[in-house]
Amino acid sequence: MSEVRAEGLATFLSEQEGRPVTVGELQRISSVGNAREPWLFRATWDGRDERCVMLVKAEAGQLETSLGPEFATIAALDASGVPVPPARWLDEAGAAFGSAFFVTAWVPGTADTRVLRKPDGDPAIAAVARQLAVAAARLHAQDPARFGHLTPTTPETAAVDQLDHWEELFRRQRLEPHPGLVYALRWLRERLPRAERVSVVHGDLRFGNLLYDGDRLTALVDWEMVHLGDPVEDLGWVYRSLWSPSRSLPFEEFLAVYAAEAGRPVEREHLRWYEVFNEIKHSVISLTGTRSFADRATTSLRHADRSATVAPFVRRILELIEGGPSC
Amino acid sequence: MLNPSVIDLLVGVADGLRAEVLDAVEPGPARDQVTAAIGIVRRVARALTGLVPYLMADIGDLQATLGLLDGPLDAATATCPDPATEGLDALIAFDLALRDRLAALAEPGGAVDLGAAERRILLDALGRMTERDAGLRLSPWER
Numbered sequence: 001m002s003e004v005r006a007e008g009l010a011t012f013l014s015e016q017e018g019r020p021v022t023v024g025e026l027q028r029i030s031s032v033g034n035a036r037e038p039w040l041f042r043a044t045w046d047g048r049d050e051r052c053v054m055l056v057k058a059e060a061g062q063l064e065t066s067l068g069p070e071f072a073t074i075a076a077l078d079a080s081g082v083p084v085p086p087a088r089w090l091d092e093a094g095a096a097f098g099s100a101f102f103v104t105a106w107v108p109g110t111a112d113t114r115v116l117r118k119p120d121g122d123p124a125i126a127a128v129a130r131q132l133a134v135a136a137a138r139l140h141a142q143d144p145a146r147f148g149h150l151t152p153t154t155p156e157t158a159a160v161d162q163l164d165h166w167e168e169l170f171r172r173q174r175l176e177p178h179p180g181l182v183y184a185l186r187w188l189r190e191r192l193p194r195a196e197r198v199s200v201v202h203g204d205l206r207f208g209n210l211l212y213d214g215d216r217l218t219a220l221v222d223w224e225m226v227h228l229g230d231p232v233e234d235l236g237w238v239y240r241s242l243w244s245p246s247r248s249l250p251f252e253e254f255l256a257v258y259a260a261e262a263g264r265p266v267e268r269e270h271l272r273w274y275e276v277f278n279e280i281k282h283s284v285i286s287l288t289g290t291r292s293f294a295d296r297a298t299t300s301l302r303h304a305d306r307s308a309t310v311a312p313f314v315r316r317i318l319e320l321i322e323g324g325p326s327c
Numbered sequence: 328m329l330n331p332s333v334i335d336l337l338v339g340v341a342d343g344l345r346a347e348v349l350d351a352v353e354p355g356p357a358r359d360q361v362t363a364a365i366g367i368v369r370r371v372a373r374a375l376t377g378l379v380p381y382l383m384a385d386i387g388d389l390q391a392t393l394g395l396l397d398g399p400l401d402a403a404t405a406t407c408p409d410p411a412t413e414g415l416d417a418l419i420a421f422d423l424a425l426r427d428r429l430a431a432l433a434e435p436g437g438a439v440d441l442g443a444a445e446r447r448i449l450l451d452a453l454g455r456m457t458e459r460d461a462g463l464r465l466s467p468w469e470r
Contacts (some may be wrong), residue, residue: 030354177426180453183433190435300356301363305370311460318454 004028004039004056004097012096013043013103016089021045035063035224040106043088051106052088056099063288065224068092071102072149073200073226081138083219109211109218113243116207121248124215125207129249130257131217132210136238137261139220140199140231147200150228158195158230163188163277170284173291175307180314184280187321193270195230203227205234206243235266236274240282241316276320279313286310337372341365374463379410381463382418385456389425392452396432396439404428 006023013021026041036055043052057067067090075087085104094100115122144152153161167185170178202209203225211219235258239251259265287310289303331339344365352358386407394400404425408417429452432439439445 028355176423177430179426179430179433180457182430183449183453186433186435301360301367304363305367308370311457314453314457315461318450318457322450 004054004099006041008097009041009054012091013045013089017045019045035065036222043103050088052103053085053106054101054103056101063224063285066092067100067102069149070223070226073147073223074104076146077139077142080142082135082142083217084223085219085221107211107219109213109216111208111211111221113208116243116245116247118247121245123248124212125245125248127215128210128212128217129207129245129254132205132207132238133254133257134261135217135220136202136205136231136234137258139202140234140262142200144198144200144228147228150200150226153198153228155195155198155230158198158228159192159273159277160189162227162229162233163192166277166281166284169288170280173284173287175287175290175294178283178287178310178314180317181280181283181310184276184314184317184321188273188277188280191273193230193232193273195232196264197231198228199231201227201229201231201233203234203237205238206240207245208243230274231262232266232270232274233277236271237278237281240278272320276317279317279320283310283313286313334372334375337368337375341368341372344368377463378415379418381459382410382422383407385459386418386422386425388452388455388459389422389429392448393425393428393432395448396445397428 004026006026009026010021010023013023022044024042024044026039029038029040035058037058039054039056041052041054043050055067071087071090071092074084077084078086085107088103088105090102092100092102115125118125144150151161163185170181170185174181202220202223204222205220209220209222210217211221235255239246239254244251245254255266286306289298289306292298293300293303293306344361349358349361349365352361390400390405390407393404408414408421410418429449431437432441433449441449
């Protein structure tokens with residue numbers, strides 16, 4: 001990664017605005033994410049003074065995704081009823097300091113997920129989870145035609161498009177055969193669902209990728225896996241055990257809030273297909289991290305042993321295939 | 328000299344890093360690296376004690392499953408390398424070759440038509456394999 005400097009950032013922003021922009025208080029902030037390095041700074045121009053967040057594309061890790069679609073999606077969702085940070089600037093070519101980045105306005109809130117582990121739940125998290133269900137329904141109700149920067153799909157092909165994408169990644173990134181995942185891919189292909197409609201799918205919708213302030217959901221963030229697809233895909237991801245808020249709000253209640261906002265129920269077999277699919281998806285993300293380390297594309301030790309996380313995902317796949325309960 | 332054993336040394340390194348280094352490092356990329364390193368050292372220590380029994384169990388199960396699904400084993404599949412004379416790498420390669428054969432059977436259009444009975448055999452074998460894998464794993468992020 002190139003060195004992030006306030007001078008280079010100010011020069012780039014001034015060119016974008018066509019007037020002088022000053023940058024101050026630039027600092028790296030901690031993040032559990034891997035694909036984007038977050039920075040905080042203050043931008044001043046034309047008497048405006050705004051706290052901003054800059055997300056810089058990180059070195060190779062779990063996934064290689066470009067910033068353009070992510071930024072364009074956030075921009076398109078402005079004033080849509082879906083809470084997102086206001087989009088500001090994009091440097092996809094890395095003109096400012098050699099690495100691609102984009103900037104949004106700062107939004108109050110935390111992404112802390114430790115509260116999810118409270119044994120008896122938390123009323124504030126229950127409230128945030130309900131708002132997440134509403135936000136998901138509103139996201140899925142957006143007109144896909146407004147998101148022309150995303151690859152188009154159809155109700156008939158939404159599932160197989162995603163399955164093809166992740167299976168190709170699986171075959172390219174795995175370091176060993178993984179027969180359990182191979183069988184799961186076969187199981188999915190034997191029962192491809194038809195989407196009721198094509199929607200904008202966040203792709204990583206969950207606690208950890210949202211900001212909340214007390215009992216208020218302030219923003220959905222981390223849009224790097226956004227795509228057009230089947231909205232049920234997000235619902236099969238949002239309550240996975242690693243980040244489930246089920247101690248505060250049971251999944252059935254979440255689905256009821258979602259269905260009330262969306263105006264249609266979620267069909268269980270359809271959901272089960274995407275729950276299996278999402279276990280594969282997360283497995284492939286982990287295998288990609290291990291592959292990046294094995295190929296010396298990253299020195300992050302965090303990725304070195306990521307494939308060790310695959311066994312519990314396969315265990316969950318087998319439970320679901322055998323007819324086990326959702327979430 | 329056998330004591331302290333290599334395993335004792337690795338566990339001691341991991342314990343020492345956790346007790347005296349980890350909390351002295353500010354949250355951020357450097358602390359993430361230390362956390363991951365502790366996990367990897369522990370996993371290596373565990374692998375030293377558990378890897379051969381894990382592989383022998385896996386190989387035995389895979390041979391039995393392949394025999395049920397794909398008929399009698401050929402000589403190459405039936406003969407397990409001896410880790411004492413052929414080394415651990417040979418044992419790992421043999422296990423991976425068996426897993427590759429099982430994966431090939433699980434592929435769409437695989438050599439075996441998977442009816443209900445065959446699927447039951449395959450799913451049971453995958454379940455046992457997953458539990459063995461989960462037993463060997465020691466992810467640093469879950470402690």
